Amino acid sequence: MIKFDNVNKVYPNGLHALKNINLEIQQGEFVAIIGLSGAGKSTLLRTVNRMHDITDGVLTVNGQEVNNLKGKELRKFRRGIGMVFQSFNLVTRTSVVKNVLTSRVPDMPLWKSIIGLYSKEDKVVALEALDKVGILDKAYVRADQLSGGQQQRVALARTLAQNPEIILADEPVAALDPITAVQVMDDFKKINQELNMSVLINIHHVDLALKYADRVIGIKAGEIVYDGPSSEVTHDVLTQIYGRELAQDEMMGA
Numbered sequence: 452m453i454k455f456d457n458v459n460k461v462y463p464n465g466l467h468a469l470k471n472i473n474l475e476i477q478q479g480e481f482v483a484i485i486g487l488s489g490a491g492k493s494t495l496l497r498t499v500n501r502m503h504d505i506t507d508g509v510l511t512v513n514g515q516e517v518n519n520l521k522g523k524e525l526r527k528f529r530r531g532i533g534m535v536f537q538s539f540n541l542v543t544r545t546s547v548v549k550n551v552l553t554s555r556v557p558d559m560p561l562w563k564s565i566i567g568l569y570s571k572e573d574k575v576v577a578l579e580a581l582d583k584v585g586i587l588d589k590a591y592v593r594a595d596q597l598s599g600g601q602q603q604r605v606a607l608a609r610t611l612a613q614n615p616e617i618i619l620a621d622e623p624v625a626a627l628d629p630i631t632a633v634q635v636m637d638d639f640k641k642i643n644q645e646l647n648m649s650v651l652i653n654i655h656h657v658d659l660a661l662k663y664a665d666r667v668i669g670i671k672a673g674e675i676v677y678d679g680p681s682s683e684v685t686h687d688v689l690t691q692i693y694g695r696e697l698a699q700d701e702m703m704g705a
């Protein structure tokens with residue numbers, strides 16, 4: 452469980468990005484975080500794996516107080532949380548399977564990773580992860596030869612090979628065309644349902660948020676203004692989150 456207890460985040464320049472956040476997210480939930488640019492979605496997501504420190508309040512993940520973690524403990528904690536970015540963050544000049552194997556690196560001595568000496572077990576895990584997202588046939592293709600959607604699937608497979616309990620996805624479909632975006636969201640949903648991994652996803656596509664997530668968290672200027680089932684998100688709720696009524700085409704990437 453992820454628990455925010457009166458959490459605030461103030462950036463060093465004084466910007467109050469998260470204001471008194473209270474949240475409980477159970478294992479296996481699929482949560483979409485929506486809101487205008489600058490509302491605080493990325494900040495919220497990035498506090499969970501301590502990419503950003505909180506300023507006050509208490510944030511716990513599976514009972515561990517995130518801000519108290521240091522060194523080895525923090526590295527171990529972070530391994531339990533996968534992160535997927537809008538820009539995929541792959542090593543494009545190397546093969547798909549090697550990209551996936553990088554998530555296994557923390558578990559092996561550095562000299563082995565440098566010469567690419569991965570264990571048979573690591574390779575099996577990597578290939579299984581690629582199979583789960585439907586691109587096993589691309590395992591030995593260079594990452595830069597894949598389409599954006601395929602690259603995002605490789606990023607997802609890399610996260611899966613890490614066997615996390617939680618996946619944080621920061622605008623994972625923002626760079627993709629609408630059809631590919633749906634395919635990638637299908638992958639997230641499948642992983643969420645079959646592997647019971649929690650998925651927290653920042654997304655500008657309100658239509659996709661409502662279709663795929665069980666729960667929607669709406670943020671406005673650092674505050675949670677809606678937290679509830681996606682089925683109960685009405686036009687009024689969206690107006691509250693976005694500050695004005697959304698037109699139909701704005702729902703596909705507000």
Ligand SMILES: Nc1ncnc2c1ncn2[C@@H]1O[C@H](COP(=O)(O)OP(=O)(O)OP(=O)(O)O)[C@@H](O)[C@H]1O
Nearest residue numbers: 462463464466468487488489490491492493494495
């Ligand atoms: N490192 C930083 N230092 C100072 N202010 C920051 C920093 N990072 C983000 N901010 C500010 O914090 C606020 C929240 O930013 P955040 O990136 O979390 O918003 P967001 O909802 O994810 O936006 P977007 O949808 O554009 O990604 C914004 O006003 C932003 O300018």
